[in-house]
Amino acid sequence: MLHLCENPHFRHSCLMFLVWAFQLVGLTSGFGLNSGLNQSLTYIWPLPYELTSGNETLTVNPALSLSVIGHGGNFRILREGFRRYKRIIFKFSSGISVSKNSRRIRSLYDISELRIIVKSGSDELKLGVDESYTLFVDKTEGKSVVWETIIEASTIYGALRGLETFSQLCAFDYTTKSVQISKAPWYIKDKPRFAYRGLLLDTSRHHFPVDVIKSIIESMSYAKLNVLHWHIIDTDAFPLEVPAYPKLWNGAYSKWERYTVEDASRIVRFAKTRGIHVMAEVDVPGHAESWGAGYPDLWPNTYCREPLDVTKNFTFDLISGILSEIREIFPFELFHLGGDEVNTDCWNKTPHVKQWLDENKMKPKDAYQYFVLKAQEIAISKNWTPVNWEETFNAFAKSLNPQTVVHNWLGPGVCLKAVEKGFKCIFSNQRVWYLDHLDVSWDEVYYAEPLEGISNVSKQELVIGGEVCMWGETVDTSNVQQTIWPRAAAAAERLWSTEEALSAANLTVLHRLQYFRCLLNRRGVQAAPVLNYYARQPPSGSGSCYWQ
């Protein structure tokens, strides 16, 4: 059975059979008191590195208190994180009368305190920050049975991941009307497989209000994704305020569809409290027509508006100016310079550009390289590590700054080539990880492997992770979350969990993903049914969230 489900040709039907079999076991009648849950499964998404569980069921006190130990114990991020997860865990029991006295009657509950131990006294959020944690829900030694719940982590970001896992162990029991942890004692040791686990959001094709971006970041933290790749600007619109060049946001769709400097900073601060990096992208020299709405000099000519005019100092002064200003907003060490889909026809067709090319003895492709390298230099001078879409690597790998992180998208096998040449790489093969490709099913996303074909361990380490891309042409506030979820969760588990863990849990993956999708729904995230043939389609008929 395992082998059948690993064969890509039979995978979907095999998995469909399995979900049917699970439902058959779970269902007691057409109506389903017990439907959906299989007690032998571990409903944690993504799967932890290592775990053991038992067979006791514990109750959790709605007045759960936090006790913090270690250098990292007093960070606001940690304390707010605890309060946030407490709201999530106990939202279903709010209004239940017993909770009123629960602070006094601690002995009624098995678990009344969560202890968090954080070693590091730093809250710096860098790529590769230690996100590991251990979570114990365990008995203490002694005469009477006392249960202790402890999260141990090197950093507050590891502790946040542990809180997420803890929240997933807690479930509201409708019979006793209490929050319970089943299958205790738990011993979970966890850490991510990849340091970079990203989601691209495109705010140029459609504008997303700040609150919507914050909800997306919040939902990312539920799946332990940790990089929001903010594709801020593109051909269609320039929504970001750049105070030194105030006319740039003339390129916004309207006077309301904009981000102030303060908005952008709020987004970055919010993301940090969830342990999420924000990587900004300023895509040059293509995908930049909107820049010229305020500064038409950036267009080669009025009728042919991109790539940006390669001949003018103003173009590079402006790039440098933008990067200087936004460096203050985006502390993350990676910065995306785009560099994709550059059609140089416009340069060739514009007399002054053509003349400049001739004078400098350049073909358009040389000018493309010239532009990209110059932009890289600017980014590096601002203490950023440049990321480029793979076209720059495909076109002039030898000249590319060796720090460059190659961002794959066109197809498979690119990270293999990039790491062979010593570059770092991010996997986003569009055939499987472009969320705007609605015909890609959850399992195609799930079984995509960033390290495919890379056997050398030192080369594997150059693949820093992967990213699912939510391009914005057909998503706006109305449907962005249901296009992202649940498929982004499939990638999230691929990026967090070890291949061994995934392989061992292969038969249960669909069932667990359906459960996680419903968890997202319970938390207010508009994750779509898992089994729809096209992503984000409505449910095909009445039914339980756990079947659809």
Added chain:
Amino acid sequence: MLHLCENPHFRHSCLMFLVWAFQLVGLTSGFGLNSGLNQSLTYIWPLPYELTSGNETLTVNPALSLSVIGHGGNFRILREGFRRYKRIIFKFSSGISVSKNSRRIRSLYDISELRIIVKSGSDELKLGVDESYTLFVDKTEGKSVVWETIIEASTIYGALRGLETFSQLCAFDYTTKSVQISKAPWYIKDKPRFAYRGLLLDTSRHHFPVDVIKSIIESMSYAKLNVLHWHIIDTDAFPLEVPAYPKLWNGAYSKWERYTVEDASRIVRFAKTRGIHVMAEVDVPGHAESWGAGYPDLWPNTYCREPLDVTKNFTFDLISGILSEIREIFPFELFHLGGDEVNTDCWNKTPHVKQWLDENKMKPKDAYQYFVLKAQEIAISKNWTPVNWEETFNAFAKSLNPQTVVHNWLGPGVCLKAVEKGFKCIFSNQRVWYLDHLDVSWDEVYYAEPLEGISNVSKQELVIGGEVCMWGETVDTSNVQQTIWPRAAAAAERLWSTEEALSAANLTVLHRLQYFRCLLNRRGVQAAPVLNYYARQPPSGSGSCYWQ
């Protein structure tokens, strides 16, 4: 032009032309610093009863304070409402540094205080509660220009409606980074056209978590809708806890897809803080198969499970038991007993039911009437006014309790017939106000008229309002809000604003609705593009929210 747009055959193309014309005026280039806004329009949805405006632009202090006067001034609902709207109004300026000192430097702003005057000392929320208010944003008499903002209302619910309108006058200005009110002074006198402005939510075909229901209620308040018709139970699932009959929620889809008594109470309390009634529905005798999951005796037989068994006392004891228990939860005076789509074949085919029919000299249709009237008696004995879907009126109007509110759905003209016979009526003609009919466009919803054909004023008063219905077969958490909005807003304006106001603003309606849809998006509500041919479709390509 006005006449062209009133002709149903040309309405859509006419309105499309108008939106194009508006965009042409608004656009300065492909990128749109000024696109979308037409200063001559009043961007308040739904349109107030009466208003005048000026041409001054005022700034609003982010430290806006509340001063309350009158018997109703101290209700928590009012103070929380003010805080909620303050968050909405100033969310875009949070993080802007000037706000830090704004409490001290009140003189920098034109408006630093909102005064609310509420006459009534009662917070009772009954059908027809006075929701009127006046809102002044006006200069005070005296030497220097001082601006006063005052909401006057009879009840706190009127004041909440005034706060909503006030919040819609406030807009964040990206140039000055401050919240402004343009076109002041404002004088708005407002009241609803209909007392009952409803939205049906069906939690049987798909389960909606409590938080999702609360977001829906919250979004209703933005459009001044005021009744959540909660279609709790149906054939597919029985998610509600009824403590006296604990096996009823065996009919839930799963052990998590349920509502406790506390959940239901929380929903009702939450709705009250938004001035929204919750009308519960327990649909009998059809649409009730799920009841038998716990109590199979309610099924005529194992193979033919609805309508509920009309012969047994247990059936009516159980209905009475349910209604007794949920009467505590739902204080609203209307209670919906369903009564629709009753196919009595099952009774005829079940020997013991057939025998009972014969013994009682009843045809199945008589038994249907017997069942409905008996259920009505039970509801009336609990001090509820019964509401029934129109089939009961269509089948036996003469026997129907005269208190009955007839709920139209099958087609047009039913309210006319119902009020002729002296019944109250709710308009929900499925051809225009069923939101699950995805091919009904926003303007078909908008131009549907609950009083169509009813010319007699005393008869018109029997139409208490209307309701858009969000049946749940193809909506779940992932897509419910985008199926409800923006079309529910079209009905909301029809139900709130006078025909005169709507007629005067006819040419601007689409433009204003697009603006309101974007307002919903800004507030985090997943309202879909207005102009999609089928409801809830994704945007067809890149672009501004204000065009799509």
